[in-house]
Amino acid sequence: MPFSTAAAKLEVGSISDTIKQQADAIVNATVPLITPLLNFLVLTRDGDVLYQATAGTRQLGSLEPLRFNDIFWLASHTKILGVMSMLKCIDMGLISINDSVLTHLPDLAQEQVRTDPNDPNSPTRPRVGDITVRNLLTLTSGTAYPVVDFLATLNPTEIVLDPKPFFPSNASVYQGSHAADPNLIWRYGAEVDWLGLLVEKISGISLGNFIQTHILTPAGVPPSDFTFTLDAEQTARCVGQHVRVNDTLVVPRPPIYNHANIQFESAGAGGFGTINALGQALLPIINGGRHPKTGKQILSPSIVKKMLQPQLSEIELNNGLNQPSQASKDGGVLFPGVPKQWGLGALLFPEGFAHTGRGDGTLAWAGFTNVNWHCDNEKGVVILAWSQLIPQDDPVFNNNTRYPIEKIVYDAIGNNYF
Template sequence: MSFDGSAIKALLDGAVSKGAVHGMAALVVDRNGPVFHHAAGEAGVNTMYRIASMTKAVATTAALQLVEQGVLGLDATVESILPEFGRLQVLDRFDGDKPRLRAPASQATVRQLMTHTGGAGYFFLNEKLLRYHELTGEPNALTGQKRSLSVPLVNDPGTTWEYGVNTDWLGLIVEKLSGKTLAGYLQEHVYGPLGMSDSTFTPSAEQRARLLRVMQRQADGRLEPSALDLPATSEWDAAGHGSYGTIQDYGRFVQAWLNDGAGILEPATVQMALQNHLGQIKLPELLKSTVPVLSNDVPALPFPQSWGLGFHLTLVDLPGMRSAGTGDWAGVFNTYYWIDRSKGIGGVLMTQVLPFFDLPIIETLIGFEMAVYQQVGAAVPAA
């Protein structure tokens, strides 16, 4: 594909020059590899990023490999593999300052972990859970303490889409069934085969030196260095948020999904994962932030969407943008990607800014995607 990225380059350079972002990189891939890359400001060619929640799709890929091997069933209960999950109660309500817990009405399945309907939540998006942490002093998932995963569920499994530590539990399933750490498993079965040579849960000193610093958006729009970061050490390989890597590495992962699994997954698995697996469950109209320094409120986008196995899904063609069936997600430090198998194109945009869903960056992301599809439209003859 001949790809003129001058509009994207101007967009990124402009975002840096007007102070909207300190450093940002964009990558476009097709089924054969990268067709465009540009890094602006403090971002360089080999810059490392906190991948954060973009780890989820990679960990889910590992679990899907185990499904292909017949080692893991999508409708197996989580408790049948990890008995400790079966001990989790649902946080029902508070009597004054006393949390009231009850047994869940149903048992969560592996599929529900992959679709965020397993019942688990995140403290920064759930008021009940935030209050539970404040009252009990229990650590949250961003502390690096493994016991943070054992806080109560916030919903009965299979009833509600709720963003939370579901994928962390999925990573523990991969570890249990493979007999390896998640990092070790991914190195052997995803990172290694795809050439994702900088992807890691434990960056070396050399890799840390290449990490783009985290900046915090201030009320007046300026960026200041952020005191918030992922923990320097973690007691587990956090499948929900714990990995680091370059934009090129993540592009290789996107390319594999564009390219029918590219040897790490069967084509049928790729197709199955990017179907709607939510059934009658609807995505919320608003992800309401309880910790504004970490995330802004995230409104639902105004078109039909759902959730597959590990990915948010767009269910309709968006004019001048992605196609129906496109999978995507993001990371809390304002990193974003999409995988459009219908058009054979994917994009990754990375920076390191808090809070999540930063509007100047979202504007840049939309401009990036539209510029990509102007090029793709020009390159692909009308059917």
Template sequence: METDTTGPDFPVSENISKNLRGLENVSTFIEESIEEERIMGAVALVAKKGKIIHFESSGFADVEENKPMSLDSIFRVYSMTKPLTSVAVMILVEEGKIGLDEPISEHLSHFENVRVYSENGNHTKPLNPITARNLLTHTSGLTYGLFGNHPVDSMYLEANIPMNIRTRNKTLSHDLPNFPLTGEPGSAWVYGLSTDVLGHLVEVISGKSLGTFFSERIFEPLSMSDSSFRIKKEKKNQFTVAYEWNDDGRNIADHPETSIYGDELTWESGGAGLLCPAQDYARFCQALLDGGILNDNRILEERTVRDMTTNQLNGAIWPFYLGTAGHAATTPLGENTSFGLGFRINEKEDNECLNGSAGSYNWLGYATTMFQIDPQKELIMIGLTQKFPTDHSFIEGFKRSVYKGIL
């Protein structure tokens, strides 16, 4: 792909078709990662004060076919879907269609009889009902089954709850109350299927599928034209191959020609289902950075974005680490961090160039994708590759390369 190294100003909202290599630290880090075969390819985008200062595709979208990565390559962003679902919920909150602190059972009656886990098997009624705020902050007591060693995690895994990609939001939402909560709602941050329940909540309240709501209220206003839950036939050529690294080496985990994200997909997962290119996601981030607006198209009020990106844990236990099923917690969430309404927040200036300024917020995706928004520096960074399991060292290295590059 042709590369510009200087070039004019490129607003985040305008399409770019040529590589813009503005941060050598970032280019070098990604090139070395590809040479070492830690990843096969990546797209990196960095914007400052609303202008893209670095936008580069590197390596391969499909190694076997020798197909290069491109700026418009479409990625499975997994849990980077969660912030969009959180925004969708807050749109409904602003419209007065749901209250943050009202029981979700007022809209999802199947949650009326949830119980809290007890070792003796006599699971008890929670002291407080699950609210939308609990779901947004991951303090609902719902889990994934994949990231902890609580007995309820084992129940989820035995029932194949987190792995059933052929489910639907409604089906999953109705299944979850059949399992006890890991703890009292509001008591602790537990990463789980809370945001998928929010996806169903959006569908029930709006009367539309989550994909339709996203399209009408987020994608169209922000010109996120290549974002969807299913890969469009005319966009298949942009879709990357997803790779898995295991003891046997590197394998193809999902291929565009046989992808689970085709027309037959039934689950528009609010927690992990989005397909998206880098610049589409950058437009979403820029709208948040600018207080809920992009190109005069407002999706949220500024005060709502401010609430979403400040600590909302309210005394709930926030772990510094996540684990994997049945194992000790080793994945860093970060000291001096907290959680808002859909975002991890850095509470203290990070002098090691990892979490950035106080008030910066971020999240990541299972296939080694990440974004970070740093309001103090008016900075957005997006790093997308397709590697299972999540390579946290790549994500941390990418963030450091960006911060060192702009110093």
């Protein structure tokens, strides 16, 4: 809830027209000239649409307009659904947050630790220490991220010219040597894929079925709007992908993710969905676990409260989140100069993000193809800004389209809240 006693609760109609006029001008000026395509959605705490935009065609060169209910590859945007599924398992009493996961995940238990944390081919030694559910939720288990190590080896020219999918959809995404022992560092790793496997193990159903049954259906989302395996109807709605070659050149390319040969349901990067599906799924995070439209209690208030609290020790923070990371677009520090923490499953901005106006304690993450989300509990909004474009965290998209629209929204909200 909002922290300032001087703030006033807003109604959508009081500012939505102002936001639309200014934000639409940004969309019209930048799509498709700078950003190939865009779905943008702002929902208030009550689940009302504050701003919505759909622009561009379904792929550069296509004559078919992008639609609001088109399906995007979510990449790491999928992670929040895997995290919420694990939190639901905790709520259901299937496991506790400080329980060891190693008896449930014997393959993880057998993995060893690199002597050189940044070299996937380094000699290894046995792991020292247990790995708990909390470690997986906070990215402090010490795992590396084999798929990111693999992506770092690819030739950028081949990514543009080779039509084959290059993002794997098998166990190579998550299986591999670790970068550290548990509880020593925060590192962007394969933890959420392991979380998804753990959900399947302790619930007895597939991850996709768990997400649909316990997260999406209670949020009013139909099965056609989220999947790990595209059927014919969903494939027909799937948005094309793009590569930015330089600041002024974006080219279309065939699918990045090998969705024709899916060997497991990847909680880390394997989801496909609509922007509304993910927006509805995120609303409970700013409502104490309850969906404001359906009235369903999806997560408990206590687990959502923990989700939004800093979880990292000073050691994990200083040795990880405040250090260069594979999660950043250039291998540097994420959001340099901005105070950061990690909640249960995503990045926390304890003091907000002044560049656009996000409130204190905002929870956020994104996917490889510039599908971004954040939940602002102080201001009472969920914001999603989606394209289908690599490289990740594209500064041209951010600085010309995404952040200007976000700032318009927050300028209109001011010191108030929804």
